[in-house]
Amino acid sequence: MDMTVLKYALFTGCTAKNSTPELMKSTEAVAKKLGIKLIELKEASCCGASHLQDFDEFLSLVLNARNICYAEKLGLDLVTICNTCNLNLLIADQKLKADADLRRRVNEKLAEVGLEYKGTSRVRHFLYVLIEDFGMEKLTSYVEKPLEEFNIAPFYGCHNIRPAGTQNAANGKEDPYNPSSLERVIEALGGKAVEYASKNKCCGFHADLQAPKTSTMLTANALVDAMDNNADMIVTPCPLCHLNMDIKQKASSKAIGRDIHLPILHLPQVIGLALGLSADELGLKHNIVEPAFAL
Amino acid sequence: MFESKSKKVTFKVFRFNSETDYLPVYKTYEMVVESHEVVLDILNRIKWEIDGSLSYRRSCRHGICGSCAVKVNQKGVLACKQNLFELIELFGEELTIEPQNIKRAIKDLIIDKADFWGKYDAVEPYLVAEIDEHPACENIVSHHSAEKIDEADYCIQCGSCYYSCPSVAYNENFLGPAALAKTYRFTSDERDSAKTERLTNVNEMGKGVWDCVKCFECAQVCPKGVDPIGKITRLHTQIFAENLAESNVASRHAVGFKHSIEKHGLLDEGELVRYSEGNIGVMKHLPEAFDMLIHGKIVLPWDMPKSENLDEIKTLVDSSSTQKFD
Secondary structure, three states: OOOOOOEEEEEOOOHHHOOOHHHHHHHHHHHHHHOOEEEEOOOOOOOOOOHHHHHOHHHHHHHHHHHHHHHHHHOOOEEEOOHHHHHHHHHHHHHHHHOHHHHHHHHHHHHOOOOOOOOOOOEEEHHHHHHHHHOHHHHHHOOOOOOOOOEEEEOOOHHHOOOHHHHOOOOOOOOOOOOOHHHHHHHHOOOEEOOOHHHHOOOOHHHOOOOHHHHHHHHHHHHHHHHHOOOOEEEEOOHHHHHHHHHOHHHHHHHHOOOOOOOEEEHHHHHHHHOOOOOOOOOHHHOOOOOHHHO | OOOOOEEEEEEEEEEOEOOOOOOOEEEEEEEEEEOOOEHHHHHHHHHHHHOOOOOOOOOOOOOOOOOOEEEEOOEEEEOOOOEHHHHHHHHOOEEEEEOOOHHHEEEOOEEOOHHHHHHHHHOOOOOOOOOOOOOOOOOOOOHHHHHHHHHHHOOOOOOOOHHHOHHHHHOOOOOOHHHHHHHHHHHOOOOOOOHHHHHHHHOOOOOOHHHOOOOOHHHHHOOOOOOHHHHHHHHHHHHHHOOOOOOOHHHHHHHHHHHHHHHHOOOOHHHHHHHHHHHHHHHHHHHHHHHHHHOOOOOOHHHOOOOOOHHHHHHHHHHHOOOOOO
């Protein structure tokens, strides 16, 4: 019998603490059910989401090095539940590992608050922890309500799959042009994965304020693509993709001239449904497009 | 057992003649592929042995002229560089070869790249400097200085990034990754004297750096390792460093992260949108904000969570900031 308890430092990201409380609830509920121990990094700051990086790259590196420090203190891998957090922490981690002079300059700053970045914690997304450490066979063994009646469209989100050179160390060498990890999870839960062209495309979130037309069209396109391929829902590991696709369906309908209605679920929400967790435990009331089938 | 050195593959090739055809067709070719063969080998064999009318661009055959870029199963590749066994491993034994942008097809895999070249021209892709026509000695650029532009200088104008960019697909004014990477190549060249004009050009909303959706398609597809989005990020920071950022929704959005981190450690999403859009601009988000509010997705200001050890974060923001924005 395997007695090893999987234990990670959880970097929640800001969205799980703000506009997607359902992501926080469902992550905690699923981890508990699967016996995965997540220790929340309450000291962590925002990852900068690539926007602080546009303004002040050095500051973002110092802040993310600090974030990683707290996982190192626990001696655990740093696990994220947001693609953008994952990418920005990963970029910082790799830059600091590759450049000794930069590491020295960042550590000089961290020394002011009694911290030192060592580079001993891996940065990983919860999706890939489930795939690589927990395993899909084991996940299937926990399924109480197989999702066999559902066509589930996987939506990967850019920042878990691109650029492969940065991501490979963290995502089991998933190919950005033909990713398969979400399909593996969906199938492990007994669901049917929808094949559609937009699954590895951009949702437009990061230009939502700066280029709203582009952003809305990207969201709309992904949504209608999934609908046209008979999806009952979309599942995504990224709360930012989730926000754009869940909140902006009315705007997307208007932009593309078609009725759009498609529930968007976070990865742990879909897993939780199959594990028999309740709508309340999964925070389904927070989803704007009601997943009526689960309520 | 030795691995089989050849594989049977079904190629579906986009065929279209803009002068005579109303719609394109995908012609199927069953071919046996050898392990050393690249996409261009197959196109050549189709043209030379099966159908001489197949049209595609090719020239150097060494991954440096940039003319043979196509898409295979939506992955942008240089036909002369992309090994077929790698594609078969990735996509299986049915491969669809298409032009970079089917809407711009002239004949089969040949597209009209006028849009790409137009954007390229618009960033003045050449050194702007007072040049002494008869210099007495060489103009030496330090190794360190040359290193800054090396990567961006590898661009071969194949258009793979441009025709993979979703922002280009929905905004015909967006300069796109290649032209922006080229801009960086000159804004970071110590000999160039047009840095301010170049940064002003790409700082323009609707066409410049702020319209990048940060999808990393360009960095992924580039066959030469230019990393266009990395250069776009550099352009953003140069715009701030040169004090050229105007106070608009894009610049305030970037700076707003710092304000929020300083105050809460975490991001105050509502305040970020208000600060970015301004008190009037934020009104257009009210319908969505209302939906969010009734679904418990908005944290009210007095409930905004704060990171533990916030004093550390404040100390670091104070000591490690390298940019200013008023």
